Amino acid sequence: MTPSAAEFVSLLPEGSFVDDEGQLVVGGCRLVDLADQYGTPVLVVDEASVRSQVRRFDASMREGWANSRVVFASKAFPCTAMYEVMAQEGVGVDVAGGGELVMALAGGVSPSKIIVHGNAKTTEELSMALEAQVGTIVIDNFDDIDRLEQLARREQGVLIRVLPRVSADTHEAIATGQVGSKFGLDGEQALEAIARVRASEHLRLDGLHAHIGSQILDTGPFALEVAALAEYGDFDVYDLGGGLGVRYTYHQDPPSPEEWCAAVTSAARRHLPSSARLIVEPGRSMVARSGFTLYRVTTVKRGSSTFVAVDGGMADNLDVSLYGERFEASVVDRVGGGELVTLVGRHCESGDTLIRGVAMRSPRVGDVVVVAATGAYTYTMQNNYNGALRPPLVFVGGGRSQLRVRRETYTDFFRRDVPDEGG
Numbered sequence: 370m371t372p373s374a375a376e377f378v379s380l381l382p383e384g385s386f387v388d389d390e391g392q393l394v395v396g397g398c399r400l401v402d403l404a405d406q407y408g409t410p411v412l413v414v415d416e417a418s419v420r421s422q423v424r425r426f427d428a429s430m431r432e433g434w435a436n437s438r439v440v441f442a443s444k445a446f447p448c449t450a451m452y453e454v455m456a457q458e459g460v461g462v463d464v465a466g467g468g469e470l471v472m473a474l475a476g477g478v479s480p481s482k483i484i485v486h487g488n489a490k491t492t493e494e495l496s497m498a499l500e501a502q503v504g505t506i507v508i509d510n511f512d513d514i515d516r517l518e519q520l521a522r523r524e525q526g527v528l529i530r531v532l533p534r535v536s537a538d539t540h541e542a543i544a545t546g547q548v549g550s551k552f553g554l555d556g557e558q559a560l561e562a563i564a565r566v567r568a569s570e571h572l573r574l575d576g577l578h579a580h581i582g583s584q585i586l587d588t589g590p591f592a593l594e595v596a597a598l599a600e601y602g603d604f605d606v607y608d609l610g611g612g613l614g615v616r617y618t619y620h621q622d623p624p625s626p627e628e629w630c631a632a633v634t635s636a637a638r639r640h641l642p643s644s645a646r647l648i649v650e651p652g653r654s655m656v657a658r659s660g661f662t663l664y665r666v667t668t669v670k671r672g673s674s675t676f677v678a679v680d681g682g683m684a685d686n687l688d689v690s691l692y693g694e695r696f697e698a699s700v701v702d703r704v705g706g707g708e709l710v711t712l713v714g715r716h717c718e719s720g721d722t723l724i725r726g727v728a729m730r731s732p733r734v735g736d737v738v739v740v741a742a743t744g745a746y747t748y749t750m751q752n753n754y755n756g757a758l759r760p761p762l763v764f765v766g767g768g769r770s771q772l773r774v775r776r777e778t779y780t781d782f783f784r785r786d787v788p789d790e791g792g
């Protein structure tokens with residue numbers, strides 16, 4: 370059975386539809402028009418859909434636990450435009466390292482709402498964080514404590530990242546809470562770090578942090594995580610990280626933000642002190658469904674199987690080759706039904722397959738193809754493989770579209786070159 374038009378539309382941002390001429394419309398914009406105006410490949414984000422997702426997390430956390438905060442895990446989509454949206458929505462932002470920190474500040478995020486992560490923070494990055502007066506630095510190892518004690522001149526709030534020993538059912542590369550993970554401190558070591566920070570002159574221990582992984586499709590592991598954190602004793606703050614999975618393909622049925630928040634806050638009621646502040650850090654689930662990628666078909670090769678090749682691929686969507694993520698796609702003006710084809714990219718590797726066995730109706734050269742739910746982790750992992758130009762980012766909403774990051778140009782390739790001084 371090939372999916373119906375309605376089934377495909379259900380993977381796009383809420384409010385998307387097929388108009389009476391058979392054209393896909395998102396944020397009030399016809400996808401074919403966006404491809405014509407901005408060229409392909411292009412990454413498009415429905416801004417209202419991001420904002421509504423942020424508000425859903427915020428409202429449902431507060432409903433389950435009054436003293437709670439939502440923090441966007443910005444590595445899922447680190448660009449000025451997205452930081453601006455988060456700043457306007459008033460939620461916090463977590464950053465991993467100096468690069469995301471400067472972008473968050475440039476996007477207008479209040480330093481007090483920034484949480485700095487990283488398992489290998491450099492002295493320079495910690496200095497930048499202290500200089501910016503970020504609200505929270507998450508300690509991952511004893512060297513973080515050494516460095517911060519050296520550098521801090523005034524009080525700095527910190528959390529200690531502990532290893533909750535929870536194995537979630539997800540791809541190995543994005544599981545982070547299990548025994549053997551490189552992230553956080555385990556058992557005795559966590560207790561030792563807690564004691565050291567408590568004795569420190571400038572570091573103020575606010576509480577604990579954990580993050581068990583990404584693209585997790587049920588709530589069970591998160592309740593185990595809360596119980597594991599409780600074993601370290603009573604603190605003012607418990608930051609539970611992110612990890613809620615999203616629906617990339619038809620059969621996936623992740624918990625909604627409301628269900629997830631209800632599950633973590635009810636676990637908190639069972640295990641954590643009622644006066645504590647809860648923080649959650651959704652990344653993928655905040656943005657994935659709001660984004661999609663448009664490509665143009667460059668060639669169709671019919672043989673034992675049909676290869677539909679497009680003008681992008683693993684340079685603009687690494688999720689497939691890194692984690693084997695399954696996406697879905699459609700021609701933008703012939704949605705639903707069709708034949709099963711292999712959607713491939715333009716890069717010089719067989720691994721550059723976007724989707725195997727995806728239904729497409731009469732794909733032809735020049736068609737615009739949309740891959741749904743590319744809003745998380747694709748922008749940040751864009752690369753120049755095979756000299757690919759990193760695609761533009763366009764925000765859509767209310768029938769209007771706006772370019773927020775321009776396409777890279779060939780000139781950009783030479784920007785960092787330094788002439789050979791030899792002679």
Ligand SMILES: *Cc1c(COP(=O)(O)O)cnc(C)c1O
Nearest residue numbers: 442580583611612650651652653
């Ligand atoms: C990646 C990450 C997140 C977000 O994970 P998602 O699966 O995108 O929700 C949250 N917190 C930390 C510390 C992370 O490393």
